[in-house]
Amino acid sequence: MSTCCCGMGVTTDDPRFAELDAFMASVREQPGSLISVLHKAQQLFGFLPEEVESRIAHTMSIPLTDVYGVVTFYNLFNTQPVGKYAISVCMGTACYVRGAGRILDRFAEELGVQAGQVTDDRLFSLEVCRCVGACSLAPVVVVDGEVRQLKEADVPAVVAELRQRSELEALSQPVSARS
Amino acid sequence: MINLTIDRVPVSVEPGTTVLEAARQHGIRIPTLCYLKDINQIGACRMCLIEAKGYRGLQTACTLPCAEGMEVSTNTKDVRETRKLILELLLSDHNISCPTCVRQGNCELLRLSQEAGITDLPIKGELHQSAIDHSSPAISLDATKCVLCQRCVAVCREVQGVSAIGLVNRGFESRVAPFFQAQLNAAACANCGQCTLVCPTGALTERDDTAAVWEALHDPTKHVIVQTAPAIRVAVGETFGLPAGSISTGQMVTGLRRLGFDRVFDTTFTADLTIVEEASELEERLTHGGTLPLITSCSPGWVKYAEHFYPTMLPHLSTCKSPQQMFGALAKTYYAEKYGLDPKDIVSVSIMPCTAKKFEAGRPEMNASGYQDVDHVLTTREFGRMLRQAGVNLKKLPDSEFDSPLGLSTGAGVIFGTTGGVMEAALRTAAEWLTGNQLNGRVKFTEVRGEVRGIKEATVVVGGNVLRVAVANGLAAAARMLEKIQAGEVQYHFVEIMGCPGGCIGGGGQPIPPDGPEELDEVRQARIQSLYTIDEMSTIRRSHENPAVQALYREFLGEPLGEKSHHLLHTHYQVRHPAGVRTGR
Ligand code: SF4
Ligand code: SF4
Ligand code: SF4
Ligand code: FES
Secondary structure, eight states: OOOTTTSOOOOOOOOOHHHHHHHHHHHTTTOHHHHHHHHHHHHHHSSHHHHHHHHHHHHHTTHEEEEEEHHHSSSTSSSOOOOEEEEEEEHHHHHHHHHHHHHHHHHHHHHOOOOOOTTTSSSEEEEESSSSSOOGGOOEEEEEEEEOOOOOOEEEEEEHHHHHHHHHHHSSSOOGGGO | EEEETTTTEEEETTTTTTTTHHHHHTTTTOOOOOBTTBBBOOOOOOOOEETTSSSSOEETTTOOBBBBBBBEESSSSHHHHHHHHHHHHHTTTSSSOGGGGGGTTOOOOHHHHHHHOOOOOOOOOOOOOOOBOOOOOEEOOGGGOOOEEEHHHHHIIIIIOOOOEESOOOOOOOOOEEEGGGGGSSSOOOOHHHHHHHHHSSEEEHHHHHHHHHHHOOOOOOOOEEETTTTTTTTTTGGGOOOOOOOHHHHHHHHHHHHHHEEEEHHHHHHHHHHHHHHHHHHHHHHHHSSSSSSSOOOOOHHHHHHHHHHGGGEEEEOOOOOOHHHHHIIIIIIITTTTTOGEEEEEEEEOOSSSHHHTOOTTTTTTTTSSSEEEEHHHHHHHHHHHHOOOOGGGOOOOOSSTTOOOOOHHHHHSSTHHHHHHHHHHHHHHHSSSSSSGOOOGGGGGGOOSSEEEEEEEEETTTEEEEEEEHHHHHHHHHHHHTTTTOOOOOOEESSSSSSSSSOOHHHHTTTTTTTGGHHEEEHHHHHHHHHHOSSSSOSSGGGGHHHHIIIIIIIISSHHHHHHHHHHHOOOOOTTTTTTTT
């Protein structure tokens, strides 16, 4: 079976499992190594799908539900594929009353996805988050890791900017690395 | 010994004892919610807060080890107010719906709230909007009533070795759910219901099937029959406040008639039949080199667990259906023919100590009669609720007898309800067959009796044959045994496995002890004792001597393992792949 590069459709014969297995073998003696194994797996696969968590649980003899519990406890792990750029709209009280809902709707419209989804080209994931601690700037959106104060009307420009950034990055890479 | 004072009472305890246990040993009740002895001492709910001199802040008694000279106070102003606040917080995110909740009679959250003197709900918070998971035919999970104590998670992992459910997410989003938030019916759940016995609230319950049974009972065109498992007669009394282990066989039968059942039969009859078929199967496998050990198949929680986790062991399972399903198949064939009834008008109900039986009845292959063999399965708890709904007070009822012919049974059939009982019943019959005589009346095989949550092995010599047998109850214990069998460390001829601790009497559909799960072990022992008492008082104590079983073979089935038996009384198993599970773990 073939695997696509974007991380969807992970199958049991995916070559990345060999690397994951080797990593698990290397940390087998260390207590509490689950977190580092999950990190490694997320680096390899981009996110932690069922198949990957199941492999980890099985190899490390940890109940499935315990692995899944740890994955869902920490924000840094994703069980869904993520886009290259994460757009995370703050829905904390301050942002919400200052129009975060309209900003979210506008992003959804521009990108053609709902919160929690990824665009078909895997460029954007749209998310909502609870308060990011920047209430004085409300409403804020975390754009590719950077907290920004935005108005509804700024949304198309942000999307265009990120598209452009991606294209520039692609151009600056050697041809063989493009896929 | 360690000496300390609790509420100024001097106490001395073994090193390692927690303050909670020390208090309990000395009659001081500290309230708890998440605590389950040995398997869930995680300090999660903070209900058990106490004050200890010299310690900063309030401490959780369930995790705090006693120390020499400690001065503990369990009832200070601070302690009481903080506990009350914790309960108020829990209630602020609780779907309070006591009048419609099945746990309203024995809910620990309700009881703790009353004990804390809560008269008002001052904290208004956001309520969980999670949907109720009704996907399973056996177990319902309603996260809106969950207090996140994780007792279910601990039992499912430690006692049952299944880990079908776990705690997912964090903070307000936390909830109990299967792997990848699958629905329960797609998860590795064995349907054993042990989680419903330890849940303090109405979050985890049996799927309620009482409405369908009432409908059948009120339909004049239907002939509604009922079978009761051996374990019901020693437990249903508890739903009316009788002490654990009270034997109420006769009153139970009368109660079922009062509910309107046309015939009241006994699963114990088909337990005897199971023994005759299974002992024949054992004899056959022993003499013809069949797959050994033969492993019992009467516990549907165990069977589903094996289908998930031990597919290579499936050829070891006896092909015998469980007594419930043998009964179902015969009710709509043998019984229908004998009494000139059209099987389509028969509604076949069973009262079981078991939630997994609900799943078993719905297996598509369980239609040997041409209809679904067993239409509805009620747990002991649902049966108790129906009696109350009908205004029947079990305690005041006169005794009456089961109907014939499917109501006649032996002591061997009755002990099917306890761990070791199927083994003992099978040995009584096999011993006689293998030796060709009545073994000088040997009926007691105490060597296989009474180990709750563990494994018991024995070597039985019968007529020159040495039989190595073993008994396991609780799925984690079963898994331990299976690993040894697979590794070739142990060799047995015959193995009994029951999915629940203590066997059926400890089933996930049994009454919940009024003072919570700490009483479970004691309650199980009392019920087990009562089954042995019934056995002792029975005139017939070997399954194959049951005259109704003998008549069944004469009039209808022909021979054990014969063609008709094969069609009606035997079944097959299938490998299942629940989400994420890889077999051979
Ligand atoms: S779980 Fe307890 S408190 Fe909650 S609705 Fe049911 S009875 Fe009431
Ligand atoms: S029914 Fe049994 S297997 Fe299923 S979740 Fe509850 S304890 Fe676990
Ligand atoms: S479902 Fe019941 S036992 Fe499980 S965590 Fe919730 S309240 Fe506790
Ligand atoms: S009982 Fe001690 S914290 Fe829950």
